[in-house]
Amino acid sequence: EPEVTQTPSHQVTQMGQEVILRCVPISNHLYFYWYRQILGQKVEFLVSFYNNEISEKSEIFDDQFSVERPDGSNFTLKIRSTKLEDSAMYFCASKARGEGETQYFGPGTRLLVL
Amino acid sequence: KQEVTQIPAALSVPEGENLVLNCSFTDSAIYNLQWFRQDPGKGLTSLLLIQSSQREQTSGRLNASLDKSSGRSTLYIAASQPGDSATYLCAGLYGNNRLAFGKGNQVVVIP
Numbered sequence: 039e040p041e042v043t044q045t046p047s048h049q050v051t052q053m054g055q056e057v058i059l060r061c062v063p064i065s066n067h068l069y070f071y072w073y074r075q076i077l078g079q080k081v082e083f084l085v086s087f088y089n090n091e092i093s094e095k096s097e098i099f100d101d102q103f104s105v106e107r108p109d110g111s112n113f114t115l116k117i118r119s120t121k122l123e124d125s126a127m128y129f130c131a132s133k134a135r136g137e138g139e140t141q142y143f144g145p146g147t148r149l150l151v152l
Numbered sequence: 153k154q155e156v157t158q159i160p161a162a163l164s165v166p167e168g169e170n171l172v173l174n175c176s177f178t179d180s181a182i183y184n185l186q187w188f189r190q191d192p193g194k195g196l197t198s199l200l201l202i203q204s205s206q207r208e209q210t211s212g213r214l215n216a217s218l219d220k221s222s223g224r225s226t227l228y229i230a231a232s233q234p235g236d237s238a239t240y241l242c243a244g245l246y247g248n249n250r251l252a253f254g255k256g257n258q259v260v261v262i263p
Contacts, residue, residue: 093249094247
């Protein structure tokens with residue numbers, strides 16, 4: 039069964055460093071998302087991406103964040119200058135089309151900023 | 153702001169008992185509502201999706217209901233098993249893009 043994959047599974051970085059989190063959505067999906075979950079808290083929406091542009095972003099998704107679909111298969115989240123409070127599990131998700139479709143989530147990347 | 157609340161936060165039940173997990177949402181303008189399962193340190197597995205025009209969805213031992221007017225959804229798990237131990241998250245889809253999640257119901261099924 040097709041699934042969303044994410045790399046790396048864990049990343050440790052120093053405050054102020056740039057990180058890139060990678061995702062490979064399900065191949066025929068058109069909508070792509072990033073969410074994050076700080077330990078012990080709710081899963082929070084960051085950004086949605088469709089037709090090669092951001093369609094919606096939350097207040098969390100400030101200028102330090104960016105997303106890209108550099109080729110036909112990868113979808114990346116970049117954090118330019120990490121802060122301690124960026125430590126969280128980051129989930130990528132994808133959806134086929136329309137509001138009736140299920141969002142399928144990847145296994146997540148656990149980011150720890152020291 | 154779309155707030156989603158799940159009660160109880162945690163519960164333990166003996167094996168074989170039926171589970172009832174509650175989810176409430178403040179903004180009834182949802183497109184659909186999804187229930188997910190999350191195992192410790194793992195990703196989210198979609199269990200059921202209920203369209204805003206539907207009242208319930210069933211998959212095996214799982215049944216989820218949706219009442220938009222009262223802003224509630226309930227997940228029923230029949231004849232619980234130790235393998236059902238996990239955190240169950242509900243999430244409402246708003247604006248065709250963002251899912252708003254509850255904090256989850258952490259379930260332990262005691263053998």
